[in-house]
Amino acid sequence: MTMSEERIQKVLAKAGLGSRREMERAIEEGRVIVNGEKATLGDKVTASDDLRLDGKPVKVENEKVRRVLVYNKPEGEICTRKDPEGRHTVFDRLPKLPGERWVAIGRLDINTSGLLLFTNDGEMANRLMHPSRQIEREYAVRVLGEVSQDNIDAMCAGVELEDGPARFTDVQFFNGKGSNQWFHVVIMEGRNREVRRLWESQGLQVSRLKRVRYGSVFLESTVRAGTWQELPKKEIDRLAASVELPSAPWKSIIKHKRDPMKRKMEKQRTRRSVENKGRV
Template identity: 40%
Template sequence: MERLQKLLARAGVASRRESEKLICAGRVSVNGRVVTELGAGADPAVDAIAVDGAVLSFDEPMHYLALNKPAGYVTSRSDTHDRPTVMSLIPEQLRPFVVPVGRLDLDSEGLLLLTSDGRLTHALTHPSFGVPKTYLATVRGHVTRDGLRALTHGVELEDGPATAADARIERRAGNNCVLRIVLTEGRKREVKRMCEAIGHRVVHLRRIAFGPIEIGSLPLGRHRNLSDDEVNRLYKVTRLRRGRRA
């Protein structure tokens, strides 16, 4: 038997201190039972230890996937309204282990990362790490230079100001305009709300890059394994040190 926080750290989920926070927050379970006591222990050889519902593996290597999410799929492990989730698009044998890294809206598509590496997931999604995400947003009307400047200088949203790291016109298509927008945080519907703040409604949104990982030619609805070099680049952009199990 080992203490849970030590096991979580050994599995690469987080440091021991951060693992203690996960336990206290009720995000850790053993054999389906939520555990909030810091002194609790478990045996990884016989117990199913999970964080946010994802069972940790102490024997298998870490899994790192890139998925080209179609519209109409919920970015979640399950859905209370019985809508299809992104988990149905990956191999069944991986579903108990990996979790989506961040989220894409139901009607948005594009690059979604999934992994069993909890420590990397935290770093990729926490705004303090500033990992850039790149989107192509098709909006109604033609955006002016002043509109682009407003996006990069900051627009006021109901939950506070939001600023794009970069915003430029990719191309014009009839009465629409395709913008390339780079964000370093991931608030709910942030791209759409920022575009609405400058007077343009988003009619199509696609994420094409997450940090150094690009969607490339990956077909819609398909996934692929990240290469070892790509995983190393994710660790580099988050300034984390990659452990031997990662």
Template identity: 40%
Template sequence: MTPPARRDGTPEKKKRDSDMLISNAKPARRQNVKRSQREKKATAQSIANDLGADWLYEDSKSTQNPSTEGERLQKVLAKAGVASRRHAEVLIEAGRVEVNGEVVKRQGVRVNPNVDIIRVDGVRVNVNEEHEYFILNKPRGMQSTMQDDMGRPCVGDMVSEKVASGQRLFHVGRLDADTEGLLILTNDGELANRLMHPKYEVSKTYLATVLGEADNRLIRTLKEGIELDDGKAKADFVQVVDKNQGMSLIRLELHEGRKHIVRRMLKAAGYPVQRLVRTKIHTVQLGDMKPGGIRALNSAELTSLYKVVGM
């Protein structure tokens, strides 16, 4: 059979297999798409940089790559018990959710629950699953330490038996061995430091059983202030709860944290303390917990503590 002629009239030569070249190049159409995607990413990054909002660009990458670190904000809020995911989306759309001080209205934003600070209607939400918060009713004779070099009974002994936290807890402030009552335990160092700092003036309430039948003069003395060896000290609130057979039960509220402050104030006023129990720190109350009892703080208590120390 005569081979087909080319346009110049000469027959076309038959190609051999060795003359065939297979190209691995991808079609130009696909290459153009990829180049366009790269340009879009570069543009998005440039815009984010200009706005000083790198997290916007990071989030757009996160939605394309499910393995990126962080969780969707609505999921984090749902896990924290704030609302269902759908309701959380409604809260976000309404501008009621803040992440690190910035209002978030866009769905799909990813956050790190262990780092980011999230608020709903201005109230901080505990979304960090690594943080733990407990209150202990410390018995009399127990040292306010997590470990005692002298082998004396201490708070750490009770915690190791009753709290399987997997992390080291520490106590917020101290109660001397003879003082009973409310002690906060946590691994949230920032909250603990603020609760103990004098700047925030976190109130503490005590019930003191004293020698002597107290009257209104004691109330005035403690509220006006009494001179101690390290300066003047005064109570924010004083109440004589009961008097019986030469003893009195006194309720005091103060925001100072000096060592043995309640015992020293009452002794200086002429009413030596026989028994002392701390019943309340800010809004967190001991309630009917028995000595040695321990429980987790509820969300309302934790939110209240966040608020009083400006977290």
């Protein structure tokens, strides 16, 4: 089966090799070869073309399996693949994807915890991160200082930061008293330290920051810090639809799901069997 022509950067992004922007840079750097010749921006390919990135063949598929992971990032981890200082990165604990790689949907700074999404679909990642899509990000924020309604009104109306205007679309008090108050805030973009800087513009300090939602995906309590969970197909399709992408095939990356209690009972039976043999 052949596929209709698609731009090379889009095909590479769909193959999970990076975001569309990263693949555009790879083309400009001459790292992408099509049928023995260097590709240029604007070129298109079909399934019958020999497409290679850094000398490695890229299989072009019509029905690529789309996967999404929900990861609960602990404080102290950084959002890069490798760190020259040897610090833990958010990629360290993710499952391996033979022939593909995980693409992070957005970032969290080293002192921020909570929800990070990873996918093997670079095109979906690119759309979900793009400011024009206006995807909601919700955070739980612990604030030091007395928060007034005037502060909240100002942050919702808009504040001029050094890199442009910013605002929350919603601020809701959650719980706490005095200098230990928790709020939930919603923002529509992911600029560097934007949530913290909005609060700082009001003379208030953020002491804890945790992302709890990205678009339609919430961080469930079952996903402990430093662990990941697969998103089911229904939720992936909903997320894809929010950025005008069609449904795609899904297949679990967990090959064998075994009940931990059953595994414990099997170990106990094996141990008893060995002990009984020793008595004969």
